[in-house]
Amino acid sequence: MSIGHTLLGLLESGPRHGYDLKRAFDEKFGHDRPLHYGQVYSTMSRLLKHGLVEVDGIEAGGGPERKRYAITDAGVTDVEHWLATPEKPEEYLQSTLYTKVVLALLTHRDATDILDTQRAEHLRSMRILTDRKRKGDLADQLICDHALFHLEADLRWLELTAARLDKLRAEVVAK
Amino acid sequence: MNVRQWCRDLGMGARFAVTGGREGWVRMLLTAVGVGLGVALLLLTTALPNILTARDRVENARQDYSASYDTPKADDTVLVAVTDTQWHGRSIRGRLLEPEGPGAPLPPGVGRLPAKGEMVVSPALKRLLSSDGATLLRERIPYRITGTIGDSGLIGSHELAYYAGAEGLVPHSGGTRVNRLNAFGNPAPAPERADPVLILMTLVVFVALLTPIAVFIAAAVRFGGERRDRRLAALRLVGSDSRMTRRIAAGEALAGSLLGLAVGTVFFLIGRQTAGSVEVRGESFFPSYLDPSPALAALVAVAVPAAAVLVTLFAMRGVVVEPLGVVRTAKQARRRLWWRLLLPLAGLAMLYPMIGNGRSNGDFNQYLVIGGVLLLLVGVTALLPWLVEAFVARLGAGAVSWQLAVRRLQLSSGTAARMVNGIAVAVAGAIALQMLFAGVEGQYTRETGKDPGRAQMEVDLTDRIPLALARAEFARTEGVRTSVTLSTGMVGGKRREPDRVAPVAVGDCSALREIAHLPSCHDGDVFAVHNPYSDPGYQEGIRPLMRPGLRVWMDPTAGEARGREIAWTLPATVREVTARKDSLQGDPSGLLATPSALPAGAASAVYGHVYLRLDDAVPDADERVRTAAARIDPLAYAWTWAATEQSNRYASLRTGLFIGAVCVLALIGASLLVSQLEQLRERRKLLSSLLAFGTRRRTLGLSVLWQTAVPITLGLLLAAAVGLTLGTVLLKLAATPVSVDWPSVLSLTGAGAAVVLVVTVLSLPPLVRMMRPEGLRTE
Amino acid sequence: MTPPPGTLLTAENLRKSYGPTVALDGAAFSIHPGEVVAVMGPSGSGKSTLLHCLAGIVPPDSGSITYDGRELAGMNDAGRSALRRSEFGFVFQFGQLVPELTCVENVALPLRLNGTSRKEAERSALSWMERLEVDDLKDKRPGEVSGGQGQRVAVARALVTGPRVLFADEPTGALDSLNGERVMELLTDAARSTNAAVVLVTHEARVAAYSDREIVVRDGRSRDMERAI
Incomplete structure (x- = not known):
């Protein structure tokens, strides 16, 4: 999961202080692992260096946490590209996908697109596995089936999420 | 449990x-x-005996025929004249009543005796008389309506009947049907045996x-x-x-x-x-x-x-x-034949002992008859499933529609057999009855000896009216082409209680030529009829009464009925002539006389008959004749010639059968339709998927038709076989020659087949509707 | 709108309502000969209706369907039925085999509807049953065979006429995964060997994985994933 993209996405809805960013991240994505402030600081430095964010202003009182960040046009394009690129189908992918979906909802993008794109990518992998399975021996079949079942579980999650998008949007936007 | x-x-x-x-x-x-339809029919049939007894009760209560001629005139007697007539094929019961004292009895349903020129009528007759187009009838029954006959005096809500007041009736005389009664009703009701x-x-x-x-x-x-x-x-x-x-x-x-x-x-x-x-x-x-x-x-x-x-x-x-x-x-398990065969065989066995019983050997054992017929008919329902199963198992494949139907029948022949069972039983029963009726018909249909080709109507007159008057009236009547007038009477060798009497027919030469071949004829001639088509023994017996110069008595007194006893000496020549085969008078014999050959006063000893030939082109010619006859004399009896007549009870039984068979077939048709639709509904999904890969609707429709046509054909064949067997046995029971009335067998099986066809046709629109692709949708 | 070259069956802008229910709301579809296309989507999304429209079972309210250069919307019912008999094959989830006929008679049925003699029809039926490994069931009735066997008989029946398009609506819906996959394997192998296009309606990803590409139907609208990427 890319913390950089996530923070960028959070900034897209408006400039925030570093501290606000950490709070928003923890609230929406960091259910079991809150972000260290140091991570925020280092990520922001990297994004600043790449010109994806800029410092919008510094509040009086000093301290790095008082810096206010805003996303640049290059940053928006970067988020856009990240969201549209399907993840390589692999295990434990959901947290990234979830982050993407929530960010899409927050930034009023079409979250269905993300899910459909991901589904297509999953199916592409499944096709390859199915093809290998049909041509291979029993061992190949068993190995491929294992992967296929996991992918299928992902796909089901994708479908379920797609069916619940409206509800999720209401919850995310309300917070 | x-x-x-x-x-x-x-x-x-x-x-x-x-x-x-x-x-x-x-x-x-x-x-x-x-079930309701069935129950209603059941209740109706259980009520049938009641109809017969209720009608018998009324008939008995209003009977006005007296067997005895010697009821004396008294304060409590009434004279009753029969004036029945017909109106467009419907019978009208008519009576003239003349009370002979204050205590005169009242017929049932009548509260007060009508005075002369008045009448009480049944409600149906009242309606009929006041309807348009009943002018001729109003002229024929010209009395004023003063009341209606109550239900207790009628045998049906639509019976046409009237009682009219009259004066001057003479009992038991002159060919009229006038009786003197001191009470209505049959004192010992035991009517038809x-x-x-x-x-x-x-x-x-x-x-x-x-x-x-x-x-x-x-x-x-x-x-x-x-x-x-x-x-x-x-x-x-x-x-x-x-x-x-x-x-x-x-x-x-x-x-x-x-x-x-x-x-x-x-x-x-x-x-x-x-x-x-x-x-x-x-x-x-x-x-x-x-x-x-x-x-x-x-x-x-x-x-x-x-x-x-x-x-x-x-x-x-x-x-x-x-x-x-x-x-x-x-x-x-494959259906077994033996116990199914047992049912009809047991039925036959129950009927067998009564074969040849007929009319003369006493009553039939009702239980054996019911049991036997029932077992034979129920045997149809037992045999049919076996037959259908055995038959369809041997059917080969043909077109797709045929294959679909045959395979379905093979898999569930029981359902198919159940569907046609009712029809088969009904048709089998109806065929048997039809045979029985056709066979017995001869016994209940009397030859009347009348030839409608010679005359279409006959009016029997009384002695109250001069013959010439009647002839003149009919000559005026529209629709009468020609008329022939003949009078008939009896002569005996003695004034009272003669051993033998011979009939005598009186008419002019042209009228007499309608009876026999006369080589020559002049007024004053008398002929003796030789009838080669009649009983020679009887003719031989009356021959002594026809000797030339013999003195005979016209209308001799016999028993209680007092005759006119008019002496007549036969002329010196009585030529023998041969009767025409198509004589106007049925079965002629005895003497033929021209009017001047008779002594004075003889006219009162003979009764006139007018034979009428009608003009087919004139509408209601027969009704005009009846009205004219009533105008001449209300007691004149006008009737239409028919070659045969049937016993009434027999005719109503046949009517009942016809109505019943129609009801039953319609009922079964309805149930067929319901179960057909139900089966189709259950196959909705399959029908839709067949349709998806391009099955023509025609193919499916045909397969539905085959599915019913095959079992119904078998059912009807079996029904015909059982029906003919049962019919044969029943005819043998009635000791009547066995003959098969093929047209009626065909028409009954045809009716059964028609029911199935109608049901199939009616189930096609729902079939087409069910074959819509919507059936593929999963709800 | 002319269909892209090389496509066998194309649909544009299909709309279809059942009473107040909108089943298709501007769906599109295309398939090439020999291609296996999965139609996916949640239940009630209209994927079965899309299949019914494509196969000419149900006429759409509006939109065009072109098969091999012919416009289906312009055909009458008899014409579409004839097309289904000769060019298309069908496999449904269940309830499609005539319970009274034996398996081989069921497979031979479409040929016989086309007028092939019984003997000839049953001979080719048997050869297809061999390919689908159910030839030993030929004299059994559908009620006497297992679900997987019945589906294979149904596949044999769908392929016996040598259709150019095979429509399969949840063909494995009533089967366990082992039987379902076997049926899919045999179905796609057989279709590929005859260069038949397969329209495969399914909600199961592992079944859809036997396809070459998929389209997703959602709320009556279709989405071609290959074109989207």
């Missing part, structure tokens, strides 16, 4: 039937309407009508069986055992049949009311005649629900309801 358990399960089933949602209600209503063959026929009619109704009710309680099975499977899932399930199913049938009893009672009451207000082939009756006898009604009320329960239990015997669905014991 105890009684309480039974009741609880039956009750639960009944509750399911009522609370089964819309589907349950529809099923229950179908069953109820089906119960004819064993008629009773036999009545019994067979009843059994032949009731058996298909029973088969129909059995089918009706199984309407919607497949859906019910699914519900039962759900019950098994929640833990009811298979016996309980069966009882619950029986309970559902019970509820349907109980509702059916109620519906049937309503149908019956409606039918009873309707029956009281309609007229079928000149027969009508009052609703109250249609009261079923209480014992029979109670029997129906108990037997129908009981039968519903038994039929369901029996039908579920081949069905195993498992928690997850219904298994029809897939490989059913």
